Amino acid sequence: MGTIQLKNVKKQFDKDVVIENLNLDIEDGSFTVLVGPSGCGKSTTLRMITGLDDPTEGDIYIDGQKVNDVTPGKRDIAMVFQNYALYPTMTVRQNIAFGLENKKVPKEERDRRVKEICEIVGLTEYLDRKPSKLSGGQRQRVALARAMVKQPKVFLMDEPLSNLDAKLRAQMRVELIELHKKLGTTFVYVTHDQTEAMSMADTIVLMKDGYIVQQSSPRELYNNPNSVYAAQFIGTPQMNVLRDALPDGKMLGFRPEKLSFREMEAPHITLRVQVATKEMLGSEIIYSLNSKYGTLMAKTDYEIGGGAEADIYVPFSSMYLFGQDEKRIELDDTAREQIKSVFAE
Amino acid sequence: MQTYDRDIILNKITRALNVILKAIVIVIFIFPFYWMVSTSLKDLTEALQFPPTLIPSSFHWENFTHVFEVVPIAQYFKNSVIVSITVLVLQYLIIVPAAYSLSRHEYRGKKLFFGLVLLGQMIPQQITFLPVYFMFSRMKLLGTLIPLIIPFISNPFGIFMLRQYFMQIPQEVIEAAKLDDASNMKIMFKVMMPMAKPALVTIGLLSFISTWNNYFWPLIMTSSETLRTLPVGVAALKSSETLQMWNIIMAGNVVLVLPILIVYIVASKKIRNSFTYSGIK
Known part of the structure; x- marks a missing residue:
């Protein structure tokens, strides 16, 4: 069982408080992605789970057991590093077997397990090569195999795909998802890339400045962001947020893909805009639009010339209302009336 | 055109x-x-x-057989080999853990220790030999090869060089080893030392040459023929009864220089080999 719990964890480097008070529950067998901009504390959180960094305060539990004083090697976890961190002087076989050797696994079983894993990740013909003679993708596989062979309770990955080119990254993403399904082990994955987070995770932990902004499924995070920050972090282009359209500092948000150039039946508001720029992406077009309330982004298949003026329609069902503190508030009937009256002017 | x-x-x-x-x-x-x-x-x-x-x-x-007859050059040679090899082995035993600790661990007084190590490099032998001599004399060790070995088992330059080399090893590789449940000893011997092979070979070569060629220290610390090393012995050729017999003196010098030439030729090939495989960026 690979549950992970962080309770009231604080992390301080010298006088610099990186994480103030973090509480995090990671379910057994989940694919949890910690996502956020650089410096948000996601890597620090991961390193505290590994034991490579100790929390200044608070407790960490793996599989229900407090592991604060357990060394990284004894936590029954495996990690894949961003730059692979292979042992350059060892062959692929030695790299993979090193952890088993330290755990005093008998030679025969070691050989069998290394062979098994290499068949899964497709490294069998490279077993006697040094890492320097492998391509980036193959090195990544060695790093994965080295983690898998230990049969850990938890896999931890720190931006493992960021050194690969776009094509290989997409391929490895699919392979990781399949691997997770096959193993059924807990995966904790750190990235700053929202696409990676959305495509792989079953739980996303969105972080900012050392605290958790929102923890939910990708769908929930997209459909029901709890703040302006969460709303704008997920989705490209990011959600349009009208900051000074409504009274009392309230803010109105809607996603670029939800607004329409076509008249609609559903209750909606109408905005007059002028097309500033147009990016043709093939199946859809991204427009940047000038409006009374600032620049808006739109993502649609509707064709309209640059510089043209048009009306856009935003249905109430796709609107998000945020309070002055940037937290999500309910879009109730009074709010609807208020919005209607503002945009009717 | x-x-x-x-x-x-x-x-x-x-x-x-x-x-x-x-x-x-x-x-x-x-x-x-x-x-x-x-x-x-x-x-x-x-x-x-x-x-x-x-x-x-x-x-x-x-002439070569003559050298062996005039002075106990076989004895000198044996002493030189014993001293140089022992110093080399003991230096590795001291340098590697010292460099590992100075490069990869945090503890109180680390900078002070490192400063002291460097200070050791800066003080010339000519200043320390007298107190060291008296110390060995009081310990009644002057009749042995120990005074030629003990003062050299720490090599400040070696510690410095290996520390720099260890510091270049990516932190992640060591962290990966920790996650693979490797002990400090294992990290040092199985992960870091193989990666630092060029530095280790270079340090070993320099150490061997400097111990083998050391003239001043063995001259001071030994008085009996049976403890002399080759450089002292060969120099003695000039002042012994073979005065002016340049052919014999040169034969002695060939015996003195030959091992170094061989070590150099072997090691330089090793150094080149070690430099050609590099780590992963």
Whole structure:
């Protein structure tokens, strides 16, 4: 069982408080992605789970057991590093077997397990090569195999795909998802890339400045962001947020893909805009639009010339209302009336 | 067309000059060694003859057996080997953990320790030999080879160089080893030392040469024939009854230099090999 719990964890480097008070529950067998901009504390959180960094305060539990004083090697976890961190002087076989050797696994079983894993990740013909003679993708596989062979309770990955080119990254993403399904082990994955987070995770932990902004499924995070920050972090282009359209500092948000150039039946508001720029992406077009309330982004298949003026329609069902503190508030009937009256002017 | 010809000629001249200059440099470096070897094979008359001959008229290999008869050179050789190898092995035992600790661990007084190590490098032997001599004398160790070994088992330059080298090893590799449940010893021996092989070979080579060639220290610390090392023994050739017998002195020098040449040739190949495989960026 690979549950992970962080309770009231604080992390301080010298006088610099990186994480103030973090509480995090990671379910057994989940694919949890910690996502956020650089410096948000996601890597620090991961390193505290590994034991490579100790929390200044608070407790960490793996599989229900407090592991604060357990060394990284004894936590029954495996990690894949961003730059692979292979042992350059060892062959692929030695790299993979090193952890088993330290755990005093008998030679025969070691050989069998290394062979098994290499068949899964497709490294069998490279077993006697040094890492320097492998391509980036193959090195990544060695790093994965080295983690898998230990049969850990938890896999931890720190931006493992960021050194690969776009094509290989997409391929490895699919392979990781399949691997997770096959193993059924807990995966904790750190990235700053929202696409990676959305495509792989079953739980996303969105972080900012050392605290958790929102923890939910990708769908929930997209459909029901709890703040302006969460709303704008997920989705490209990011959600349009009208900051000074409504009274009392309230803010109105809607996603670029939800607004329409076509008249609609559903209750909606109408905005007059002028097309500033147009990016043709093939199946859809991204427009940047000038409006009374600032620049808006739109993502649609509707064709309209640059510089043209048009009306856009935003249905109430796709609107998000945020309070002055940037937290999500309910879009109730009074709010609807208020919005209607503002945009009717 | 003419300028084209001139270019070819100029090109040839520069190339010829290049070769000639390199040849001169090589001769300057090789000649003393050649002179030593050639003299060691001459008889005494030819060795002192003027103008000197470059190639011995007849080869007197018996000069070498003669060296072994005049002075106990086999004993010196044995002492030199014992001292150099022991110092080398003990240095590795001290340097590697010291460099690992200084490069990869945080503890109180680390900077002070490192400062002391560097200070050791800066104080010349000529200042420390007297107190060290008295110390060994009081410990009644002067009749042994120990005074030639103990003071050299720490090598500040080696610690410094290896520390720099260890610091270049990516932190993630060591962290990966920790996650693989490797002990500090294992990280040091199985992960870091293989990665630092070029540095280790270089340090070993420099250490071996400097111990092997050390003249001053063995001269001070040893008084009996049986404890002398080769440099002291060969120097003694000049002042012994073989005075002015340059062919014998040179034969002694060949015996002195040969092991270093062999070690150098073997090790330099190793150094080149170790440098060609590099880690992963």
